[in-house]
Amino acid sequence: MTTLRLPGLADPHVHVRGLGQRHKEDFASCTRAALAGGFTTILAMPNTKPAIVAEPALREYQAEARVEAHCDYGFHLGATEDNAGEVARLAPLSTGLKLYLDPTFGDLKLQKLTALVEHAATFPKHVPILAHAEEHSLASAMLVAHLAGRPIHICHVSRKVEIELVARAKDKGFDVTCEVCPHHLFLDEHGHGLPAGFCEVRPVIGTKEDVRALWQNLDAIDCFATDHAPHTRAEKSSDKPPPGFPGLETALPLFLTAVHEGKLTIADVEARMALNVRRIFSLPVQDDTYIEIDPDEAHVFEAARGESRAGWNPFEGVPLRGRVLRVVLRGKEAYAGGRIVGAPGDGRDVRGGTP
Amino acid sequence: MTTLRLPGLADPHVHVRGLGQRHKEDFASCTRAALAGGFTTILAMPNTKPAIVAEPALREYQAEARVEAHCDYGFHLGATEDNAGEVARLAPLSTGLKLYLDPTFGDLKLQKLTALVEHAATFPKHVPILAHAEEHSLASAMLVAHLAGRPIHICHVSRKVEIELVARAKDKGFDVTCEVCPHHLFLDEHGHGLPAGFCEVRPVIGTKEDVRALWQNLDAIDCFATDHAPHTRAEKSSDKPPPGFPGLETALPLFLTAVHEGKLTIADVEARMALNVRRIFSLPVQDDTYIEIDPDEAHVFEAARGESRAGWNPFEGVPLRGRVLRVVLRGKEAYAGGRIVGAPGDGRDVRGGTP
Numbered sequence: 004m005t006t007l008r009l010p011g012l013a014d015p016h017v018h019v020r021g022l023g024q025r026h027k028e029d030f031a032s033c034t035r036a037a038l039a040g041g042f043t044t045i046l047a048m049p050n051t052k053p054a055i056v057a058e059p060a061l062r063e064y065q066a067e068a069r070v071e072a073h074c075d076y077g078f079h080l081g082a083t084e085d086n087a088g089e090v091a092r093l094a095p096l097s098t099g100l101k102l103y104l105d106p107t108f109g110d111l112k113l114q115k116l117t118a119l120v121e122h123a124a125t126f127p128k129h130v131p132i133l134a135h136a137e138e139h140s141l142a143s144a145m146l147v148a149h150l151a152g153r154p155i156h157i158c159h160v161s162r163k164v165e166i167e168l169v170a171r172a173k174d175k176g177f178d179v180t181c182e183v184c185p186h187h188l189f190l191d192e193h194g195h196g197l198p199a200g201f202c203e204v205r206p207v208i209g210t211k212e213d214v215r216a217l218w219q220n221l222d223a224i225d226c227f228a229t230d231h232a233p234h235t236r237a238e239k240s241s242d243k244p245p246p247g248f249p250g251l252e253t254a255l256p257l258f259l260t261a262v263h264e265g266k267l268t269i270a271d272v273e274a275r276m277a278l279n280v281r282r283i284f285s286l287p288v289q290d291d292t293y294i295e296i297d298p299d300e301a302h303v304f305e306a307a308r309g310e311s312r313a314g315w316n317p318f319e320g321v322p323l324r325g326r327v328l329r330v331v332l333r334g335k336e337a338y339a340g341g342r343i344v345g346a347p348g349d350g351r352d353v354r355g356g357t358p
Numbered sequence: 359m360t361t362l363r364l365p366g367l368a369d370p371h372v373h374v375r376g377l378g379q380r381h382k383e384d385f386a387s388c389t390r391a392a393l394a395g396g397f398t399t400i401l402a403m404p405n406t407k408p409a410i411v412a413e414p415a416l417r418e419y420q421a422e423a424r425v426e427a428h429c430d431y432g433f434h435l436g437a438t439e440d441n442a443g444e445v446a447r448l449a450p451l452s453t454g455l456k457l458y459l460d461p462t463f464g465d466l467k468l469q470k471l472t473a474l475v476e477h478a479a480t481f482p483k484h485v486p487i488l489a490h491a492e493e494h495s496l497a498s499a500m501l502v503a504h505l506a507g508r509p510i511h512i513c514h515v516s517r518k519v520e521i522e523l524v525a526r527a528k529d530k531g532f533d534v535t536c537e538v539c540p541h542h543l544f545l546d547e548h549g550h551g552l553p554a555g556f557c558e559v560r561p562v563i564g565t566k567e568d569v570r571a572l573w574q575n576l577d578a579i580d581c582f583a584t585d586h587a588p589h590t591r592a593e594k595s596s597d598k599p600p601p602g603f604p605g606l607e608t609a610l611p612l613f614l615t616a617v618h619e620g621k622l623t624i625a626d627v628e629a630r631m632a633l634n635v636r637r638i639f640s641l642p643v644q645d646d647t648y649i650e651i652d653p654d655e656a657h658v659f660e661a662a663r664g665e666s667r668a669g670w671n672p673f674e675g676v677p678l679r680g681r682v683l684r685v686v687l688r689g690k691e692a693y694a695g696g697r698i699v700g701a702p703g704d705g706r707d708v709r710g711g712t713p
Contacts, residue, residue, distance in 0.1 A: 104494070116493040117519045138471040139459070143497035146504075150526045164472045171505045 004297055006328060009273055011043025011074075011292040012255065013280040015098075015133075015182055016158055016228035018108075018247065019045070019076075021067050023052030028233040028312045030071035031347050033251070035310035036231070037074045038338040038345070040251040041276075041294045041327040044074065044286055044353060045231075046098045049081030050109030056081045057089050058357075061096065065356050072350030073343060074332060075292075077284065079133060081111045084118045087125040096354050098284045099131040099156065104140035107205040108232065108245050119144065123151040131156045131180075131283060137206050141165050149177050156283060157181040159230050161206035163216035170223035180283050182228035183217055185257045186248055186317060190214075197317055200244030204232075218266070225283060227275040229254045233313035249313040253304050255296070257318060259325025262298065269298065286353050291334040298325045310343070359652055361683065364628055366398025366647040367610065368635040370453075370488075370537055371513055371583035373463075373602065374400070374431075376422050378407030383588040383667045385426035386702050390665035391586070391606040392429045393693040393700070396631075396649045396682040399641055399708060400429065400586075400606070401453045404436030405464030411436045412444050413712075416451065420711050427705030428698060429687060430647075432639065434488060436466045439473045442480040451709050453639045454486040454511065459495035462560040463587065463600050474499065478506040486511045486535075486638060492561050496520050504532050511638060512536040514585050516561035518571035525578035535638050537583035538572055540612045541603055541672060545569075552672055555599030559587070573621070580638060582630040584609045588668035604668035608659050610651070612673060614680025617653065624653065641708050646689040653680045665698070 014037065020028040028036075037045045047064070049055035055064060055078060068076055077098035080090045090100050102122060103111040113119060126132055133156045136144040141157060145168070148155035160166050160181045169181050186204060191211045195202055202208060209217075217224070232247025239245070255276065261267045280286065301324055306316040330338035337345035369392065375383040383391075392400045402419070404410035410419060410433060423431055432453035435445045445455050457477060458466040468474060481487055488511045491499040496512060500523070503510035515521050515536045524536050541559060546566045550557055557563065564572075572579070587602025594600070610631065616622045635641070657678055661671040685693035692700035 115519075116497060116523075119494075120519055120523065139474075139494050139498035142471060142501040143494035146497040146501035146527075147523070149501075150523065150530060164470075164475055168471075168475065168502070168505065172501075175505060 005299060007269065007296050007298050009294050009296060010277040011289065011294055011330065011332065012041045012276045013044040013286055014042050014229050014231070014251065015046045015226055015280050015284060016230045017045040017047055017251065018050070018232040019047040020051060020233065022063060027235060030068045031073065032310060032312045033231070034071070034073040034076065034350055035343050036249070036251040038330050038343055039310045039327065040253070041255045041296065041330060042074060042251060043292050043294070043330060043332050044076065046077045046079055046284060049079050049101055050103065050111045054081050054109065054111055056083050056086050058093060061093060062357055065352060068350065068352065069348065069356060071347045073337060073345050073347060074350045075353055076350055077353040082113060082118065082122045083111065084113060084115060087121045091125045091127060094127045094130045096357060097130065098353065099133045100126045102132060102134045102144070104134055104136040104144060107135060108247055116143065119147050123147045123153060128153045133158050135159070137165065142168060145172050145177060145179055148179070154178040154180070159184045159187065159206055159228065161187040161209050161213060163213045166217055166220045166223060170220050173223055180225040181223065182226035183224045184228055184230045185250055185254045188214065188217055189257055190317065195317065200239045200241065201315070201317070203244045203246040204248050205246040221271065224275060225279045227254065227258060233311050235313065236315050239315065248317045249311045249315070252309050252311060253316055253318045255327060256304065256323040256325050259296065259298050260323050263324040289333060291331065293331050294327055295329040296325060296327055300324065300326050302326055360654060362624065362651050362653050364649050364651060365632040366644065366649055366685065366687065367396045367631045368399040368641055369397050369584050369586070369606065370401045370581055370635050370639060371585045372400040372402055372606065373405070373587040374402040375406060375588065377418060382590060385423045386428065387665060387667045388586070388606070389426070389428040389431065389705055390698050393685050393698055394665045394682065395606040395608070396610045396651065396685065397606060398429050398647050398649070398685060398687050399431065401432045401434055401639060404434050404456055405458065405466045409436050409464065409466055411438050411441050413448060416448060417712055420707060423705065423707065424703065424711060426702045428692060428700050428702060429705045430708055431705055432708040437468060437473065437477045438466065439468060439470060442476045446480045446482060449482045449485045451712060452485065453708065454488045455481045457487060457489045457499070459489055459491040459499060462490060463602055471498065474502050478502050478508060483508045488513050490514070492520065497523060500527050500532060500534055503534070509533040509535070514539045514542065514561055514583065516542040516564050516568060518568045521572055521575045521578060525575050528578055535580040536578065537581035538579045539583055539585045540605060540609045543569065543572055544612055545672065550672065555594045555596065556670070556672070558599045558601040559603050560601040576626065579630060580634045582609065582613060588666050590668065591670050594670070603672045604666045604670070607664050607666060608671055608673045610682060611659065611678040611680050614651065614653050615678050618679040644688060646686065648686050649682055650684040651680060651682055655679065655681050657681055
């Protein structure tokens with residue numbers, strides 16, 4: 004058996020849920036799933052109940068995470084049409100400001116161009132803004148950030164036209180970074196095999212041509228982000244299935260399988276699942292945080308035995324190669340032998356939390 | 359009485375109608391209205407019936423214009439999701455390619471970012487693309503054109519956030535030009551005094567803050583365009599009033615009134631209603647085409663006595679200062695003493711028409 008050591012993985016895009024949505028996931032179950040997937044830091048999205056758009060909600064989630072989290076975490080703030088001042092003030096406690104320019108789960112949608120322009124101008128330039136921005140919104144977000152002279156991180160790029168535009172913007176010197184999700188790289192609209200409801204995700208699963216374009220533009224992809232978005236089986240089977248897939252436990256095995264197949268190198272994975280994420284979001288240096296993996300072991304993920312409360316996974320039954328053996332978080336063993344060995348509360352806020 | 363001589367005005371944005379919509383306006387009535395308003399060249403928009411999205415329709419309108427037009431004219435082509443090759447081929451016969459990225463009169467709406475990207479890449483770079491692009495679409499259009507390394511002309515900019523974004527893009531060296539309409543400079547949502555239906559126009563009439571921002575960013579405005587969009591009184595009074603105002607006969611008097619009030623100089627008007635339009639759209643040099651105006655004469659426009667078939671005007675009853683006395687088109691008197699003195703067919707296609 005080969006054992007490889009990699010830096011602890013960092014996921015810039017995780018829907019932890021918690022508080023009003025603990026039945027879907029909470030900080031304990033989510034960070035356990037993260038460790039099982041090789042992640043030692045997760046950055047939490049703000050479209051929660053309540054949404055993280057002002058200090059009181061941020062404090063509530065911080066308190067929950069402080070006692071529950073098994074791995075390190077950060078909070079992205081959520082932009083609304085009128086909270087530019089508030090989120091700018093809270094920026095030092097956050098890992099970024101999320102702008103929802105297109106519809107998805109939750110109600111944090113920004114309608115007006117003015118809101119984008121105002122946040123781009125007001126939020127501190129050294130803290131990233133992240134955009135759920137598809138099609139024209141993506142182009143708009145890149146333009147506004149560029150004209151404001153500030154960096155922008157485009158979330159879950161999924162279409163050919165989008166990744167090509169991001170690549171071209173990078174070539175022109177735009178300060179733009181982007182992430183792509185496993186489900187947009189490994190599933191396509193005709194081949195996903197998921198039942199109605201379960202296949203709902205935003206952005207939607209792409210065409211074969213979209214998937215091919217993402218792989219062809221690997222150089223333009225800074226991060227692999229899971230967009231881990233747990234919903235229960237009951238919710239996904241309902242008349243109004245919420246969009247989103249769990250992803251923390253299957254992301255690394257999927258990418259290691261791609262390495263096994265010669266589509267990626269280990270260095271590609273390390274860059275996009277650790278180094279680039281840490282750089283873009285200014286995560287603390289943690290030399291004593293690392294993971295050990297077997298890059299070859301053949302296995303199949305069983306959601307029923309997983310850590311996420313979702314209880315299902317779009318990649319169940321898919322033959323995988325490569326898995327996590329051991330996770331060390333700031334010098335302390337956190338996961339080993341297929342089990343969480345650390346304790347709730349071991350995880351720390353990468354920004355230190357509210358004093 | 360003072361008499362000033364100016365170059366013949368050129369309007370980059372005119373809905374001539376004709377063919378299937380002659381009851382609204384045709385090349386004869388529209389070019390008569392143009393001459394009465396001091397315009398010697400009008401550029402016709404393609405969202406007609408049929409729309410100008412392929413060669414056969416272009417030829418039909420060319421034939422109609424050839425026998426009817428009293429002043430010079432050009433044709434903007436219309437972009438569809440799948441005609442990039444066709445319009446690129448027709449580019450030499452056109453003055454530009456119009457992209458409708460937001461809803462308005464007609465059905466030429468482009469939904470997908472791919473269509474914008476494809477047209478921006480395919481249409482010859484020396485012929486402008488023009489965009490009806492509001493809010494995020496405007497930002498998207500500027501980005502896509504910039505990344506394609508080609509010029510873009512933004513039609514009828516109407517909002518504060520939009521003109522400020524255009525101004526910032528120009529400061530950053532983007533190859534972008536724009537036009538603003540009289541109704542967005544002289545009317546606001548609370549002060550237009552127009553009945554329901556009659557006040558419908560796209561983009562909508564702005565707020566006082568929008569209007570103020572347009573005037574404050576005069577340096578960023580390359581052209582004053584009428585967006586002359588005639589509909590009959592009956593249509594505007596109907597349950598489904600189509601958006602659009604006639605504007606050819608009142609634009610110059612409105613701007614001369616602004617000169618009279620010290621808000622503009624004659625040079626500002628000459629640049630935005632003649633010189634810049636001719637430069638942006640590569641219109642032929644015509645030293646023997648000019649207009650003579652009285653910049654001070656007080657009058658009130660009466661639509662019933664006007665040339666446009668619309669028969670109404672949003673600026674009826676408004677006290678105006680300054681009017682057209684005489685128009686000379688390529689050495690020949692075309693308008694004098696309040697009357698059209700040229701003949702239908704005097705007007706020429708600025709691109710020469712289809713051989």
